[in-house]
Amino acid sequence: METDWIWGLVGGGLIGLGGAVFLLGNGRIMGASGILGGLVDGSGWHNAAERLVFLLGVIAMPVLLLPYYEGEIGTHMTSNTVVIIIAGLLVGLGTRIANGCTSGHGVCGISRLSLRGIVATVFYILAGGLTIAMMRHVLGVI
Amino acid sequence: MQRLFLSLLAGALFGTGLLVSGMTDTTKVQGWLDVFGKWDPTLAFVMGGAIVPMFFAWRLTRGRSPLVGGSFPSVPRPQMDHRLITGSVLFGMGWGLAGLCPGPAIASLSYNGIGGLIFLAAMLLGMLAAPKAGRQLDRLATNV
Secondary structure (H helix, E strand, O other): OOOHHHHHHHHHHHHHHHHHHHHHHHOOOOOHHHHHHHHHHOOOHHHHHHHHHHHHHHHHHHHHHHHHOOOOOOOOOOOOHHHHHHHHHHHHHHHHHOOOOHHHHHHHHHHOOOHHHHHHHHHHHHHHHHHHHHHHHHOOOO | OHHHHHHHHHHHHHHHHHHHHOOOOHHHHHHHHOOOOOOOOHHHHHHHHHHHHHHHHHHHOOOOOOOOOOOOOOOOOOOOOHHHHHHHHHHHHHHHHHOOOHHHHHHOHHHOHHHHHHHHHHHHHHHHHHHHHHHHHHHHHHHO
């Protein structure tokens, strides 16, 4: 749709605002994989409450807003369970090894003009693009 | 208490932004990556929209402290190590396969069905395995 980019900008602005609150308020970088991953591997148990409350906000807002949403809302994710499992494993493993994902390296890193954030973003976009090209247009799996 | 409130607020803004921007729709994310198919530029607008307020936020950190006290995160050494590159490539492959990254995977939990839960479980498993896998990667890198 032609209004998609406007909603993209508005939604992006809200994401950036969230990152600004987390940074200026708590002095922390808003990275989804870091906040979640620290709870999983134990490295973030010393401030677990802060992380859990953050995740609660992320999950709860769509629940609260969905009844007021016009039109259909869906993730349109593949129903291929094998693809879902492999993708999930790769995302979990990769983001924690690289120490960041789209929010941490992408939004917070690039806005800080961090070379590491920029390099990570270039590599995960390239890898994602090649994966789509291979799996969709060559092999026809997804 | 203030710390928890600000954390909840940040999460609420993040979750709302992910929903509103369309980034929990995997067709939009895969559409951005699919340069040989029906390319969708929305993700670039989301990134741009998010980077602008964050850019000013980083400028505001200069000479100040966080509202709740403590200090701002230090700038990491601009070092391009094997972890950053390998990890990002692995992440990108998974991101392309399913069209979900960690933020949207969490935000969409309430409307992504059983597949969303399976993705989350696999992602958590990957995160659990990451410290060990990272150490193995270090060993591999020193031997090369």
